[in-house]
Amino acid sequence: xxxxxxxxxxxxxxxxxxxxxxxxxxxxxxxxxxxxxxxxxxxxxxxxxxxxxxxxxxxxxxxxxxxxxxxxxxxxxxxxxxxxxxxxxxxxxxxxxxxxxxxxxxxxxxxxxxxxxxxxxxxxxxxxxxxxxxxxxxxxxxxxxxxxxxxxxxxxxxxxxxxxxxxxxxxxxxxxxxxxxxxx
Amino acid sequence: xxxxxxxxxxxxxxxxxxxxxxxxxxxxxxxxxxxxxxxxxxxxxxxxxxxxxxxxxxxxxxxxxxxxxxxxxxxxxxxxxxxxxxxxxxxxxxxxxxxxxxxxxxxxxxxxxx
Numbered sequence: 001x002x003x004x005x006x007x008x009x010x011x012x013x014x015x016x017x018x019x020x021x022x023x024x025x026x027x028x029x030x031x032x033x034x035x036x037x038x039x040x041x042x043x044x045x046x047x048x049x050x051x052x053x054x055x056x057x058x059x060x061x062x063x064x065x066x067x068x069x070x071x072x073x074x075x076x077x078x079x080x081x082x083x084x085x086x087x088x089x090x091x092x093x094x095x096x097x098x099x100x101x102x103x104x105x106x107x108x109x110x111x112x113x114x115x116x117x118x119x120x121x122x123x124x125x126x127x128x129x130x131x132x133x134x135x136x137x138x139x140x141x142x143x144x145x146x147x148x149x150x151x152x153x154x155x156x157x158x159x160x161x162x163x164x165x166x167x168x169x170x171x172x173x174x175x176x177x178x179x180x181x182x183x184x
Numbered sequence: 185x186x187x188x189x190x191x192x193x194x195x196x197x198x199x200x201x202x203x204x205x206x207x208x209x210x211x212x213x214x215x216x217x218x219x220x221x222x223x224x225x226x227x228x229x230x231x232x233x234x235x236x237x238x239x240x241x242x243x244x245x246x247x248x249x250x251x252x253x254x255x256x257x258x259x260x261x262x263x264x265x266x267x268x269x270x271x272x273x274x275x276x277x278x279x280x281x282x283x284x285x286x287x288x289x290x291x292x293x294x295x296x297x298x
Contacts, residue, residue, distance in 0.1 A: 005297055119240075154282050157285075161279075
């Protein structure tokens with residue numbers, strides 16, 4: 001089977017352009033605004049305060065007042081996080097639409113075409129992506145969408161890191177802090 | 185620009201920081217350096233796996249092991265950062281998604297062409 005590597009590279013370039021435009025749209029709609037920057041600053045301040053209180057809490061035992069303060073700061077961070085999620089909703093929707101349009105446009109041309117040969121046989125969940133739209137039983141045949149997804153992941157991570165678009169890091173996941181913190 | 189936010193004035197300064205053994209850096213600076221250095225290593229490992237005609241899931245597992253081992257070595261041995269300053273989970277997960285993506289993509293492309 002002849003695979004045109006130029007077509008594979010075209011998919012990578014297409015992913016790069018799509019992600020770049022998506023992040024540009026997000027920056028235009030959300031990241032450049034003063035209220036977003038203010039929100040990020042407030043979250044970072046609250047997270048710093050939370051981490052300091054947590055360190056104090058771990059050192060001291062039976063510190064009920066500290067437990068209460070931690071709970072208050074945690075509640076504040078959750079509220080700010082919710083506000084940030086809401087602010088990013090429009091840009092996330094715009095980026096999702098852009099991705100769908102790009103994938104469909106590329107898909108119209110590449111449907112049924114093997115763009116690469118995988119050096120491993122993917123497990124069944126991954127096959128839905130790697131073998132999507134392809135005929136034949138050879139599971140090492142790779143469709144355009146796997147290349148697109150990998151490229152999008154790479155470019156998105158790097159663009160967000162280089163331009164500082166990652167957003168503030170939370171000290172705990174969406175469900176809240178680890179339960180053991182309050183069991184002491 | 186995050187380079188400025190985390191204390192780097194230019195790309196050159198960032199590059200010299202990545203290669204230096206300065207243990208006075210903040211954990212954010214260290215994680216940023218690790219993010220990009222890890223990706224370079226992932227691309228090199230992908231090229232090596234492709235040219236050596238390595239195949240199978242074991243190659244991916246080997247890559248994960250090497251990638252995490254490199255992260256540990258780079259932060260705690262090469263840059264001599266104090267182990268209290270940064271958690272192991274943070275160094276193992278920093279840039280993991282992008283580095284796995286780059287390894288798979290490079291490995292697949294070389295395997296396709298070679």
